Amino acid sequence: MTSQTEPQPDAQGANLPHLKDLIRRADAAAFPLLVAETRRATQFALALSLNNLRKRAEIAGLGPTDRATLRVALIGGATLRPLADLVEHFTSMLCAAKVDIWVGEYDSYISEVMDPEGELYAFKPSVILVLPAAGRCQYKGTLADPVADQRAQAEAVARDLLDLCQSAADRSGAEVIVCNFALPPYFDPGPMRSSSLGSDYSFRKYVNTQLGLNRPSSVHICDAEFLANRLGTLRAVDDRAWFESKQPYSAEMLVQLAREVAETIASLKRPAKKVLVLDLDNTLWGGVVGDDGVEGIEIGTTSPRGEAFRAFQHHLLALSQRGVLLTVCSKNDHDKAVEPFVRHPEMVLRLGDIVNFKANWEPKSENIRKIAAELNLGLDSLVFVDDNPAEVEIVRQFVPEVTGICLGDDPSLFASMLRDSRLFEVSSLTKEDLERVSLYKQDAERQQLLGQSTDMDAYLTSLQMVGHVASFSAVDAPRISQLINKSNQFNLTTVRRTEAEVLEVMRSDRYEAFTMRLTDRFGDHGLILVVVTRVDGDDLLIDTWLMSCRVLKRGVEQETMNEILRLARRRGCKRVVGLYVPTKKNGMVSGLYPSLGFSAATGEAGRFILELTDEAHFSSHIEISRSDV
Amino acid sequence: MTKDDIYGKLQGIFDNVFMEEVKVTPELAAKDVEEWDSVTHVSLVLAIEEQFKIRFRVGEVESAKNVGDLVNLIALRTK
Secondary structure (H helix, E strand, O other), X not given: OOOOOOOOHHHOOOOHHHHHHHHHOOOOOHHHHHHXXXXXXXXXXXXXXXXXXXXXXXXXXXXXXXXXXXXXXXXXXXXXXXXXXXXXXXXXXXXXXXXXXXXXXXXXXXXXXXXXXOHHHHOOOOEEEEEOOHHHOOOOOOOOOOHXXXXXXXXXXXXXXXXXXXXXXXXXXXXXXXXXOOOOOOOOOOOHXXXXXXXXXXXXXXXXXXXXXXXXXXXXXXOHHHHHHHHXXXXXXXXXXXXXXXXXXXXXXXXXXXXXXXXXXXXXXXXXOOEEEEOOEOOOEEOOHHHHHHHHOXXXXXXXXXXXXXXXXXXXXXXXXXXXXXXXXXXXXXXXXXXXXXXXXOOOOOHHHEEEEEEEXXXXXXXXXXXHHHXXXXXXXXXXXXXXXXXXHHHHHHOOOOEEEEOOOOHHHHHHHHHOOOOOOOOOOOHHHHHHHHHHHHHHHHHHHHHOHHHHHHHHHXXXXXXXXXXXXXXXXXXXXXXHHHOOXXXXXXXXXXXXXXXXXXXXXXXXXXXXEEEEOOEEEXXXXXXXXXXXXXXXXXXXXXXXXXXXXOOHHHHHHHHHHHHHHHOOOOEEEEEOOOXXXXXXHOOHHHHOXXXXXXXXXXXXXXXXXXXXXXXXXEEEEEEOO | OOHHHHHHHHHHHHHHHOOOOOOOOOOOOHHHOXXXXXXXXXXXXXXXXXXXXXXXXXXXXXXXXXXHHHHHHHHHHHO
16 A cells, blocks of 8 residues: 555565564564564555464464453355454454454354354354445435435445344344445446435445444444545455455455454453653654744744644644643753743644643653653553654663654654554543543643743733632631641641630630632632731731641732731731741741741740831732631 | 566465465465365465456456466466
């Protein structure tokens, strides 16, 4: 097959002599090479010889010893050999299984399914492949019949076939794979080919659509229509082979069909990949951002290469929208690596689309291990793509569980390579798949925004924080008491209070006390701050100030002071007095009051004073909403 | 393509299709090879068409009684 991304026919099988040699010497490297060659093979003769070599390798004891056995039954309206040999080979290679095959009689599939005592069920298949007769997928009537009649007949054909498959599934407990119908390659009947459902072409196409839309969950479609279209419908048929031995398709198409069946079986057993690990320079954009600068990279509609990179990013975004987690692993300075995501106008992907961003000078294999650990996913759910063959090779060696794709040097093919990689295929999409990305994004987005430490103000603004200030309430008392008795680090005085004492503070006139909850655009942090102040003549004394360390340096400290100042003014105080009682654990706040403009009281360690002025105010990026204070 | 070329290429195809070692000679026939049944025969014909980039006419391979006849057919279609 001549295509952009597949090996040329002449290049196939180049490893055959080497492979034969490995098997002759009973070398363990034979089996992995056999699998790799099988993946690439599109020629019929090559597939046959790989099948033979596999059998020889198995006889020599080279295959994995712990393989499960798959029992595959083939039934249908055509001769199913040599297709069955190919199915056995591809399934055995792509599913890493031992495959037992049972083949039905020519065109006996309906009676085989219907006979509960028959050989089909005695074989106890785990998979049944149904290759229905194309002759049964024809409109009986004329091209000129009303479309409604034609449509009804097509729907009946699809329904009968699905019912048959459902029976086979019910009676055997097997997964059923049914091939749909390749479209005829011929011009006949001309314009009416597509303007009437009575033509073989349109009728089959409609039946195929009905099969796909109405399949029950235990019936899977092997899309022969698509495979033949991809190959070329003229190349998919072989009339001589049909008349001589009732072959359903050309030899070349049989190879495609067998591989597809194997892929379908494999996809039933193993989940699709979940994470895409992306290189940056010459993968997401052209050029090296560290050298060329954000203005110098190629991305966007101003050049053909830039457009190709942009199209690749669009495809990545589409993958992300159906549940694939996008991550970055790049050898770069972090600040430079994030810049295009933040401020290049032609970038499609933005920081918010990347759930984990690793740009540093550590080996990529290390970063990839970290990404998997941080996302709490197995290494085998990761796919790594890079334009540099050396990086892909190193990752293959050091993290062999990860699938590596070398994109090469033509960005116009990047999206196609991923589209043809078969790694991110889905048989169905659940709500969880779609929510997974946003869940990971919440966590990651906070981290990544913080990663742009170059502009802390922009980060804090983008968080869209709201602080909800409230006086103590009976409802909050348990939580307040819990925080008071648990907080050690950001806790100025470490005064402990029981729930009853908290309620007493709440009711007493001597105290002004409040809490703060913090929300940002990613979610709710809950109750994160407790302050208790006491009026002492002209002074408002800060008896207790504690805060959750998770919201450190977000501006909560500043807004807390604003609230304290407001209360001091309301109570007619002239000074605010802060206390710091050092413990083994609260060293982090030893400098808090000086940093907020308090001066140390002379002769009294741990006592800090702020004179109250009218204009005293602290600015932050938190919007305050207040109740009952 | 000379007859020798055809025999050489055919030997490669036989090596791929059959597990057992089969020496290709003009006199060789299906009955001489245990694996050469009607099923492997189909595979053999399909592989020959693919590898020689030829197309047999319907029914004509059936008339070939041995490898010599088959080589004559291939020669006819590769002209």
